[in-house]
Amino acid sequence: MMMPMRKDSFLYRVYDLYADGFRSMRLGRTLWAIILIKLFLIFVVLKLFFFPNFLKTHAAGDEAGYVATELTDRAAPD
Amino acid sequence: MINNLFLNIDAGTIDWSRAQFALTAIYHWLFVPLTLGLAVIMGLAETYYYRTKDEFWKTAAKFWQKLFGVNFAMGVATGIILEFEFGTNWSNYSWFVGDIFGAPLAVEGIVAFFMESTFVAVMFFGWKKVSPGFHLASTWLTGLGATISAWWILVANAWMQYPVGCEFNPDTMRNEMVSFADVALSPFAVGKFCHTVTSAWIIGAVFCVGVCCWYLMKKRDTKLAIESMKIGAWVGLVGALLAGMTGHKSAQDVAAVQPMKLAAMEALYNGGTDVGLTAVAWVNPFAQPDYANEESAPLKIEVPYALSFMATNDIHGFVPGINDILNGYTTPDGKVELPIDEKIERGKKAIEALAAYREAKFNSSDDGSTAAAHLKVLQENMPYFGYGYIKDKNDIVPFIPVNFWSFRIMVGLGCLFILFFAVILAGVYKFPKALWKKRSIESLPAWHYWVAIALIPLGYIASESGWLVAEFGRQPWTIQDMLPTWAAVSDLNAGSVALTFFLFLFLFTLMLAVEINILLKQIKKGPEIES
Numbered sequence: 001m002m003m004p005m006r007k008d009s010f011l012y013r014v015y016d017l018y019a020d021g022f023r024s025m026r027l028g029r030t031l032w033a034i035i036l037i038k039l040f041l042i043f044v045v046l047k048l049f050f051f052p053n054f055l056k057t058h059a060a061g062d063e064a065g066y067v068a069t070e071l072t073d074r075a076a077p078d
Numbered sequence: 079m080i081n082n083l084f085l086n087i088d089a090g091t092i093d094w095s096r097a098q099f100a101l102t103a104i105y106h107w108l109f110v111p112l113t114l115g116l117a118v119i120m121g122l123a124e125t126y127y128y129r130t131k132d133e134f135w136k137t138a139a140k141f142w143q144k145l146f147g148v149n150f151a152m153g154v155a156t157g158i159i160l161e162f163e164f165g166t167n168w169s170n171y172s173w174f175v176g177d178i179f180g181a182p183l184a185v186e187g188i189v190a191f192f193m194e195s196t197f198v199a200v201m202f203f204g205w206k207k208v209s210p211g212f213h214l215a216s217t218w219l220t221g222l223g224a225t226i227s228a229w230w231i232l233v234a235n236a237w238m239q240y241p242v243g244c245e246f247n248p249d250t251m252r253n254e255m256v257s258f259a260d261v262a263l264s265p266f267a268v269g270k271f272c273h274t275v276t277s278a279w280i281i282g283a284v285f286c287v288g289v290c291c292w293y294l295m296k297k298r299d300t301k302l303a304i305e306s307m308k309i310g311a312w313v314g315l316v317g318a319l320l321a322g323m324t325g326h327k328s329a330q331d332v333a334a335v336q337p338m339k340l341a342a343m344e345a346l347y348n349g350g351t352d353v354g355l356t357a358v359a360w361v362n363p364f365a366q367p368d369y370a371n372e373e374s375a376p377l378k379i380e381v382p383y384a385l386s387f388m389a390t391n392d393i394h395g396f397v398p399g400i401n402d403i404l405n406g407y408t409t410p411d412g413k414v415e416l417p418i419d420e421k422i423e424r425g426k427k428a429i430e431a432l433a434a435y436r437e438a439k440f441n442s443s444d445d446g447s448t449a450a451a452h453l454k455v456l457q458e459n460m461p462y463f464g465y466g467y468i469k470d471k472n473d474i475v476p477f478i479p480v481n482f483w484s485f486r487i488m489v490g491l492g493c494l495f496i497l498f499f500a501v502i503l504a505g506v507y508k509f510p511k512a513l514w515k516k517r518s519i520e521s522l523p524a525w526h527y528w529v530a531i532a533l534i535p536l537g538y539i540a541s542e543s544g545w546l547v548a549e550f551g552r553q554p555w556t557i558q559d560m561l562p563t564w565a566a567v568s569d570l571n572a573g574s575v576a577l578t579f580f581l582f583l584f585l586f587t588l589m590l591a592v593e594i595n596i597l598l599k600q601i602k603k604g605p606e607i608e609s
Contacts, residue, residue: 016207017199017200017203017204017208018203020203020207021199021202021203021204022203024203027144027147027148027596027600028147028202030596031147031148031151031152031596032151034151034152034589034592035151035154035155038154038155038156038589039155041585042158042162046159046162046578047162050166050574050577050578050581051165051166051578052166053165053166053169054165054167054169054568054570055165055169055172055173058169058569063173063251064173064249064250064251064252065436067169067170067173067174067251068248068432068433068436070170070565070569071174071251071429071432071565072430072432072433074467074564074565075426075429075466075467075565
């Protein structure tokens with residue numbers, strides 16, 4: 001049987017701070033909705049579809065070799 | 079000019095990648111300074127509440143915390159997009175900087191997450207849950223967390239301008255950190271941090287005073303407006319004066335490690351000793367001046383000796399001009415700076431040695447002696463590595479008009495803000511008494527308040543101008559003397575970068591409109607008096 005959490009315990013007070021705070025939010029609800037939409041756009045839409053890791057897709061595991069070739073090939077010709 | 083720089087990378091890729099990074103950074107920087115500035119305002123308001131136990135100050139603190147919260151929520155995570163851009167658009171750069179860039183950003187992420195998520199929650203949810211002292215500490219720690227975040231970001235930025243505490247490893251093709259302290263406490267980073275944070279206080283203060291003036295104009299919430307104006311004006315005045323002092327330190331750092339940036343800021347074509355600071359001159363905003371053939375910018379009015387003092391702390395100090403840097407010079411204390419053509423030759427040697435070293439090490443049956451010989455050449459010429467990508471020495475001169483005018487806008491507005499905050503303080507404290515005998519700050523003609531409100535966007539213009547100076551001035555380098563933009567950029571299709579540029583433009587504009595809308599609604603709603 002689980003022991004009920006004591007209301008004066010540190011963990012309960014931390015839980016209560018967040019739970020009560022989120023429950024009583026007004027403007028905060030709108031702001032959180034905006035934050036979540038923004039995070040979805042940034043981490044799901046932008047990261048997945050528009051910002052792949054360039055070296056992972058082009059270097060085939062030899063990032064140092066790929067960058068070395070890129071940097072030496074791009075040097076100004078005489 | 080840019081087209082001449084390209085070797086085998088599409089010109090559009092570099093331009094669009096730079097434009098996209100600039101757009102994202104400028105947008106991110108709309109939120110950060112207001113967060114840092116309002117953190118001080120709300121902290122001071124709550125400190126007054128803690129000391130006086132007057133419920134008025136609790137209402138005032140909550141009001142400024144609410145506006146802080148709106149701005150914080152809208153700005154959060156916008157900086158992460160910059161990190162995505164490093165990995166996609168600037169992959170050579172990302173690999174080349176190695177863990178030096180990653181370490182400060184990782185510390186920033188961890189500190190930001192833990193400090194801000196903990197103390198922001200206590201600040202907003204904890205009024206009735208924790209003691210007043212703990213709540214006050216949480217409010218200040220929220221601001222401190224944001225400021226510490228700024229520290230690590232600026233450490234990363236400062237390293238690009240003045241790469242220290244690292245060694246290039248040709249085996250891994252990465253710069254490896256040899257001294258965390260040198261990176262984290264680089265004098266360039268310290269100067270940049272102090273100047274940036276104090277300038278952010280100005281934005282918080284201008285915003286605070288502007289909002290208060292709107293209330294005075296509407297003749298509502300007068301007490302909140304006047305008392306908050308006192309806080310805002312003091313924070314603004316102290317911030318503006320400190321920004322001036324830290325700007326002086328930043329100028330000395332720039333003079334020491336990025337003399338070309340300083341010369342471009344001043345349109346100083348030919349340097350020397352006893353150099354005056356240009357107050358104003360005619361520099362065509364749209365065309366690169368003919369610095370090679372002109373003695374100086376036309377119609378120049380200067381403050382005698384001031385540039386020498388600004389750059390060296392000595393009114394007779396030597397400041398090199400653009401042509402001095404291009405052709406090489408010797409400072410009065412005997413330090414020789416090589417001509418750029420010589421640096422280009424040494425840079426080419428370094429790159430050739432790098433290629434030969436890797437060939438000997440990884441693709442031949444060399445016993446180690448050939449690789450060692452190439453490594454020696456590479457190490458001797460490594461300080462000039464980036465110059466090996468320069469085709470023409472003039473390519474290292476940044477676009478002078480942007481630097482020249484941005485610097486003047488920043489400094490001019492900074493001086494205006496000092497005057498503005500001094501006038502506001504005179505108004506709220508009725509000094510001198512004779513002037514304020516028959517009038518008070520809450521009953522001035524409406525245009526006075528409009529002037530204060532109009533200064534809010536000017537605060538942002540000053541701040542963004544400072545970043546234009548810092549970032550345009552170091553072109554063409556992504557890492558000073560090590561890697562120009564056209565070597566750092568990924569070999570991407572320009573069209574795909576352009577597409578994401580416009581996608582960001584749309585998203586950022588939309589989010590900015592949403593934020594301004596919510597902020598204005600909350601300002602119109604005003605402080606909430608607790609029953």
